[in-house]
Amino acid sequence: MLSFNDSEAAEELASRAHDLMEEVVLPKERELSGGMAVSDSTINELREAAREYGVYAPQIDEEYGGMGYDFRDTLPTFEEAGRSTLGQIAMRVDAPDEGNMHLLELHGSELQKEQYLEPLVKGEIASGFSMTEPMQGGGSDPKMLKTTAEKDGDEWVINGHKWWTSKGIKADVLLVFARTDQEAHPYEGCSVFLVPKDADGVEVVRNIPHIGSDVHGMGHAEIKYDDVRVPEEHLLGEEGKGFQHVQERLGPARLTHCMRYSGMAERALDVTKAYMSERDAFGSKLAEKQHPRMVIAEQETNLAAARSLVRQAADRIAAGHEARIEVSMAKVFTANATQEAIDTALQFLGGNGIAKDLPVADFYESVRQFRIVDGADEVHKRTVAREAFADVPEEELDALTRFDG
Numbered sequence: 001m002l003s004f005n006d007s008e009a010a011e012e013l014a015s016r017a018h019d020l021m022e023e024v025v026l027p028k029e030r031e032l033s034g035g036m037a038v039s040d041s042t043i044n045e046l047r048e049a050a051r052e053y054g055v056y057a058p059q060i061d062e063e064y065g066g067m068g069y070d071f072r073d074t075l076p077t078f079e080e081a082g083r084s085t086l087g088q089i090a091m092r093v094d095a096p097d098e099g100n101m102h103l104l105e106l107h108g109s110e111l112q113k114e115q116y117l118e119p120l121v122k123g124e125i126a127s128g129f130s131m132t133e134p135m136q137g138g139g140s141d142p143k144m145l146k147t148t149a150e151k152d153g154d155e156w157v158i159n160g161h162k163w164w165t166s167k168g169i170k171a172d173v174l175l176v177f178a179r180t181d182q183e184a185h186p187y188e189g190c191s192v193f194l195v196p197k198d199a200d201g202v203e204v205v206r207n208i209p210h211i212g213s214d215v216h217g218m219g220h221a222e223i224k225y226d227d228v229r230v231p232e233e234h235l236l237g238e239e240g241k242g243f244q245h246v247q248e249r250l251g252p253a254r255l256t257h258c259m260r261y262s263g264m265a266e267r268a269l270d271v272t273k274a275y276m277s278e279r280d281a282f283g284s285k286l287a288e289k290q291h292p293r294m295v296i297a298e299q300e301t302n303l304a305a306a307r308s309l310v311r312q313a314a315d316r317i318a319a320g321h322e323a324r325i326e327v328s329m330a331k332v333f334t335a336n337a338t339q340e341a342i343d344t345a346l347q348f349l350g351g352n353g354i355a356k357d358l359p360v361a362d363f364y365e366s367v368r369q370f371r372i373v374d375g376a377d378e379v380h381k382r383t384v385a386r387e388a389f390a391d392v393p394e395e396e397l398d399a400l401t402r403f404d405g
Helices: 008-031 040-053 071-081 085-090 097-107 110-122 242-278 290-318 324-349 360-371 377-388
Strands: 127-130 148-152 155-166 173-179 190-196 202-207 220-231
Touching (some): 008 040, 008 085, 040 085, 097 127, 097 242, 127 220, 148 173, 155 190, 173 242, 190 220, 190 242, 242 290, 242 324, 290 324, 324 377
Parallel strands (some): 127 173
Antiparallel strands (some): 148 155, 173 190, 202 220
């Protein structure tokens, strides 16, 4: 077994998470018909089990209902949770609530934490992250943000058009990213607001049809904000520091996403290896044929490399660094490694991979979005390339012969 230098606390937490998955979550998943949405009563049952196993909201401070583990120590548990979409919900490490809770814990006022963070941790309410906009608005280039928030007395008035607001349909509160200073550069003139979904002027236009089976009905919403008024106390963090706050949310959230998807990919390979060990074809078990064995070995190697990159980035964050380069490397590599692993799993399963009696088809639909959400591959590669070309050693070409015209 590879060692990732996880602490004893991290290993013990992950061990309990593994037991929950094997003894409760995976058996429950197998009871569900393929592609079926899970009921609220089942979610509540799974969350109660997670509490009993001592793995509920490990990433949140005990003061707010979590377990108070360091971010780095929770990563192996996020991977365990990722082995089933139900595991993420059970342990309260599911997106987007996990990232939103992190942002509230970092920058929420005591009143905001009481009103929103604690109920979120308990699972009593849900949240949406409303940042991305349709064409001509902010997307991969968030500097193009067009949604505005203007101060009017002791209120903020929000106007804008968002889409791809994760969990926007089910959310009770929306974290809305808007420009608060039209004259300033967006990096200095944007802020984050807590907006109750039932506030006047909030229009949930639709749940956007998209690739990806969603067994827990999260969805991604298109939302319009028309003169939505919120009290000044609903500003989250500092005015004008929205980009900084969002990066503080997205950096760790990208890594936790990586771990959830690596767990999903590992589970897909487990399902496939079990199938290959039973399935006879052309005179022998699939698992005995050289080509499939070599391909599986390659996928296992890529997933191990992904886990290492994620942990290195997490170590940098834990040491107080922004770690943008490390996070971008981990995110783009893991997104591609998990997609390839799950695609390989589905291919070797054949017809059983396409069918939804097994979870791999759902995994396949889910993993493709990971190369786009939380920053498209191209955005992260741009970040890495900018750093790679920042200080080119020109002296390395001193020995070249050049045209002397």
